[in-house]
Amino acid sequence: MALPAQDERTVPAVVLKDLDRQPLEQTLDAMKALIDQHGHVVVVCSDAVPSGVERRLHTVRSLLESDRIALFRPDLPPLGLAVLARQLRQLASCDLSPGVLASAGRLLTHYIHAGAVLASVARLDRVPVGLKAHAKSWVPGSQFGVIAHPEPQLVRIGPEATLSGPDFGSWMLLAKGQLQSDWVGSTLAPAWNALGLREAGLPAESATWWGTGKLIEFCTYLPDLSVLYQLVTSVRQGVCHWCGIDVIGDRCVFCSATPPVPESRTPTG
Template sequence: MALPAQDERTMPAVVLGDIDRKPLDHALTDLNILTEQYGHVVVVCSQATPEPVVRRLHTLRSLLESDRIALFRPGLPPLGIAVLARQLRQLASCELSPGVLASAGRLLTHYIHAGAVLGSVARLDRVPVGLKAHARSWVPGSQFAVVAHPEPQLVKVAPDATLKGPEFGTWLLLAKGQLQSEWAAGLGTRWKAHGVRETALPAESPLWWGTGRLVEFCSYLADLSVLYQLVASVRRTSCHWCGMDVIGDRCVFCSATAPPHEPPRAPEQRTPA
């Protein structure tokens, strides 16, 4: 799902819709045109993305023999994925190299709190669920508040129920499915958010959460200057494999990790003649 632009500088999103259903040559042409138009492409998709789509993306990248296409699948719920993609679109308007922009996604995931209020956790396999919570799922009217990232949390919804939230100022985004929840609406107050916004529920959310009876939520940093400051403050290195400038220990374009650091050798001791 492509969220609307956060500000006038936010780069437009390109949705690779039905990429697994198009004839291979058509999908290949579309992705090649996109790469030539922008120079580099970062494809952000959920871990709930169907395997045929993921296989097609890898096939296209291989056929194009291109190191200018990065496939990024962070472990975020679908709404968190949409928020992260928009943050990268915001940063794309800044003077950042493609490698730094792509690897910034791994950095920004640490500042995203993503979860949902669920009508059932019977099919939830993304967060540890105890036997008692499973049993309560069968009680009519039960609701559960879950945080999947950055650390798993699960509580039964009640007036005094709380979830640990961000310790810095964020905005809160809500996406309503087939569930009415006053508790979710009040989460912005509990987490002291700057404000609450609403959007449509991503198509992959029911699959990711195991139910369509949900309200998905995500807290995030919205200000471009803050996002840029975070990325710019991290030390940059060159990927030892493809030469891209990156931040962190992994290049998103070629998937190479930084070689282990080897301490300098001590000088050889020579016996005087």
């Protein structure tokens, strides 16, 4: 899902549709054109898409023999993933190297709180669900507040229901599915001291990810480009020992190499 641009500097998204159904040659040509145009490509993909999509992406990367394609599948619900992709699009307008930009995705996931209001948790397998919650999900009219990231939480919505949220100022985005509820806007957003509330369309993978189409998905995020840029540039950068690209963290997002293990030295005496 490609969210609307946050500001005039936000780089447009390229949506790779039907990767597991279109001819391989078509996908190869599209990806090669993107590399030729931009130099490097960061593919942000939900883990709720069909397995054939991931296989096709790895096949394309292998056939092109390119270390300029980063495949990024963070453990985020679809709406949170869409927000993260937009943040990377915002940062793409800055003076960040491709490796640092791609690595920033792992860093920024820590600042996203993502969850949903569900009419049933009977098919929810992304968050631990106790037997009591399963039983209550069969009671007509029950609704549940669920946090999937950064730490799993689940409550049955009622007068005393609370969920732990971010301890920093952030905006909230929500996407409505086939469920009627104002709990996010009237209760959760004020409890989390949200600086503002916006709405978006429901991502195509949300019903699959949450196990039901009767949901309202939500997440909090940092919208300000200057804050995002400061977060990324304040982290120590390194150089991948294998492909030589600048990175943040201990794994290169383009070639997947990790730092070599230091050799142990035998004391001499």
